[in-house]
Amino acid sequence: MINYPRWAILVTLVVCLWGVVFAAPNFFDEPPSALPSQTLDLGLDLQGGGHWLIDVDTNQPVIADLESIRTQVRDELRGEKPRIDYSNLAIEDMAVVFTLRDIADFEEARDRLRNLDSNIVLNITDDAKFRLEFTEQALIERGQRLVEKSIEVLRRRVDETGVSEPTIQKQGRDRILLQVAGIDDPDEFEEKVIGPTAILTFHLIDEQASVADAISRRRAPEGSRILYEDDGG
Structure with missing residues (x-):
């Protein structure tokens, strides 16, 4: 005993x-x-609730930035004199690519695009095919900034529902863990906070474009759009 x-x-x-x-x-x-x-405060195991692991699409904002880079490439090559002809200007595999029509324009095109963006790497193949893509560090920083912004927006939406002490934290590189205890209808909560498609979309601010120019021309640069603030009036 x-x-x-x-x-x-x-x-x-x-x-x-x-x-x-x-x-x-x-x-x-x-x-x-x-x-x-x-x-x-009882946890999910004692009083039930909802548990979500949300994927943040970090590629879409990068594609929008590449659209802006593509517009700049077009302006640099055809908006300056002498005009440089090219073909197949497109976005492929997370990069802006095009091919020079005349190899004699190689050095001039390279010089015009070399300092287009400090976060962009310019690679050129032997067949005069240009490739502009973001550095690995720039992609990581953009992804981190987007996830942090997503957490802020998600936390604000959750707080508006009145639930107490939700768990909202980053998981890995591009995921957000959301745990909410004590809700009776997780599906209704999901639709209200995350959306009917269970997908959150966030957009980074285009800091390179001029808002005044976009409004006066009534057209935003490629990959961007004009959003007006709702002041409640």
Whole structure:
């Protein structure tokens, strides 16, 4: 027979009693004055709720930025004199690509595009095919910024529902963990917070374009769009 020290038994009883006292308010709509007024927040395993692992599409904003780079390439090659002819200007495999029609324009085209963007790497093949793509560090920073912004927006949406102490945190490079305890209808919550398609879309601000020019021309640069602020009026 195992004998436990009396002090160990006493400590165990005190801890159990302490737990019962602090858990008791959860069983009353209006706890008695003798009990603590604050209830314990029960987790998903005790009171149910919702658990989501949300993928953030970090490629779409990069493609939008590449659309802007493609427009700049077109302007640099055909908007300046002498005009440089090219073909097959497109976005392929997360890069802007095109081919010179005349190899004699190689150096001039390279010089015009070399400093187009500090985050862009310019690669040129022997057959005069140009390839402009973001550096690995630029892609990582863009992805991190987008995920952080997504968490801010998601947290604001969750707070508007009135739920208490949700778990919202980054998982890996491009995922967000969302856990909400105590909601009766996870599907309704998902539709309200994440959307009917369960997809969150976020857009980075185009800091290179001029808002005034876009409004006056009534046309945003390729890959961008004009959004007007809702002041509640």
